[in-house]
Amino acid sequence: MFVLDVLRHDVIEQLPSIIKMLNNDGCIGWRFCWTHDFTTEEVIPVLRGLIAGGFVELVCEEEFGNQVIPVAIENVNLDEASDRLWFGLTQKGLEQWSTWNPPVDE
Numbered sequence: 182m183f184v185l186d187v188l189r190h191d192v193i194e195q196l197p198s199i200i201k202m203l204n205n206d207g208c209i210g211w212r213f214c215w216t217h218d219f220t221t222e223e224v225i226p227v228l229r230g231l232i233a234g235g236f237v238e239l240v241c242e243e244e245f246g247n248q249v250i251p252v253a254i255e256n257v258n259l260d261e262a263s264d265r266l267w268f269g270l271t272q273k274g275l276e277q278w279s280t281w282n283p284p285v286d287e
Contacts, residue, residue, distance in 0.1 A: 187199055
């Protein structure tokens with residue numbers, strides 16, 4: 182749910198931005214809920230699961246141009262995610278997020 186939460190702040194985000202937002206110690210981050218900084222190795226499997234469940238869409242920038250196109254997770258190695266890959270919250274993901282009762286920072 183932490184990943185869905187940070188993805189709701191923009192239409193699409195790249196993996197480094199997702200990690201940065203998760204680790205933010207301000208109002209948008211979830212570092213206070215985790216025993217250490219979130220890592221790429223932890224977030225990639227979560228993204229895979231969210232994509233497989235239809236909660237997140239994976240898109241890729243066209244090589245020439247400023248458009249993004251949906252891409253199947255099977256066609257991409259997220260462990261070597263390029264700077265052309267972006268992740269976006271789907272309607273299903275937004276609906277799932279809206280049912281969440283998040284922990285509060287004490």
